[in-house]
Amino acid sequence: MIRFSVFYPSTEGASFDHDYYRDKHVPLAVKTWNLEGAEIDRGVDGPYVAAVHFVFESPEALAAAMSAPGTGDVLADVANYTSIAPVLQTSEVVG
Amino acid sequence: MIRFSVFYPSTEGASFDHDYYRDKHVPLAVKTWNLEGAEIDRGVDGPYVAAVHFVFESPEALAAAMSAPGTGDVLADVANYTSIAPVLQTSEVVG
Numbered sequence: 001m002i003r004f005s006v007f008y009p010s011t012e013g014a015s016f017d018h019d020y021y022r023d024k025h026v027p028l029a030v031k032t033w034n035l036e037g038a039e040i041d042r043g044v045d046g047p048y049v050a051a052v053h054f055v056f057e058s059p060e061a062l063a064a065a066m067s068a069p070g071t072g073d074v075l076a077d078v079a080n081y082t083s084i085a086p087v088l089q090t091s092e093v094v095g
Numbered sequence: 096m097i098r099f100s101v102f103y104p105s106t107e108g109a110s111f112d113h114d115y116y117r118d119k120h121v122p123l124a125v126k127t128w129n130l131e132g133a134e135i136d137r138g139v140d141g142p143y144v145a146a147v148h149f150v151f152e153s154p155e156a157l158a159a160a161m162s163a164p165g166t167g168d169v170l171a172d173v174a175n176y177t178s179i180a181p182v183l184q185t186s187e188v189v190g
Contacts, residue, residue, distance in 0.1 A: 003136055022190045039188060041098055044154070046184030053148075059139070089141030093134060095117045 002056045007048045007087040016049050017081040018042055025077050026052055032070035049084070055093070062090065097151045102143045102182040111144050112176040113137055120172050121147055127165035144179070150188065157185065 008016060026038050033054070041051040056062040065071065078086070103111060121133050128149070136146040151157040160166065173181070 002139070003134075005141075018189070026190065038190070039098075040190035041184075041186035042189045044097070044185045044187055046100075046186070047182060048184055048186070051184075051186065087142060089136075089143055089146075090139045091136035091141070091143070091146065092139055094113065094137045095121065095133070095135035 001093040002059055002062050003089075003091045003093050004054045004056060004062055005089045005091070006052050007089065008043075008050045008082060008084045009047055009087060010043070010049045011084045014082060014084045016084060018050060020081040021050060021052075025074075025081055028077060029054070029074045032068060032074050033065040048087075050082075059090075096188040097154055097157050098184075098186045098188050099149045099151060099157055100184045100186070101147050102184065103145045103177060103179045104142055104182060105138070105144045106179045109177060109179045111179060113145060115176040116145060116147075120169075120176055123172060124149070124169045127163060127169050128160040143182075145177075154185075 022040050026040055029052075030036075030038050035054060035056075039053040041048070041053075043049045043051070056065065117135050121135055124147075125131075125133050130149060130151075134148045136143070136148075138144045138146070151160065
């Protein structure tokens with residue numbers, strides 16, 4: 001399995017709408033990519049103010065999601081909750 | 096619930112023993128902190144070569160784990176698999 005994580009670094013002067021993120025944005029991504037769900041983090045301590053973790057069955061499934069027709073809308077929606085530039089991480093889940 | 100994540104940034108000249116990490120280190124942490132398990136990532140693309148995610152029931156449970164008698168042994172074990180300085184993140188799981 002492949003974990004695709006998106007991290008939002010704490011950024012001076014930038015805001016992050018956690019409610020919109022949880023209630024609108026992540027559900028849009030989950031629906032667009034036909035996933036069962038995602039795990040959403042609200043930062044308490046450390047470099048990130050928020051994060052989300054999506055799990056895909058394979059690297060091919062992740063690649064297909066990234067090039068899906070609705071993915072442009074998902075990316076365009078980011079401006080509705082933050083101006084923070086996200087950090088992207090793809091990993092193999094090994095345990 | 097609280098997610099405690101440990102990220103290992105790709106670092107020039109540093110190695111990371113993924114097998115030791117999965118088979119020895121993370122199980123030691125899980126046992127020491129009386130957890131049911133943990134999720135282990137091996138980086139494929141992005142800033143981190145590896146990561147682990149532990150889930151605690153509360154901030155108090157995480158604080159208790161950090162000050163538990165065996166935690167010193169867990170930290171001392173890091174030198175057995177990498178010289179990379181980890182990045183720590185504590186988050187509230189909100190969805």
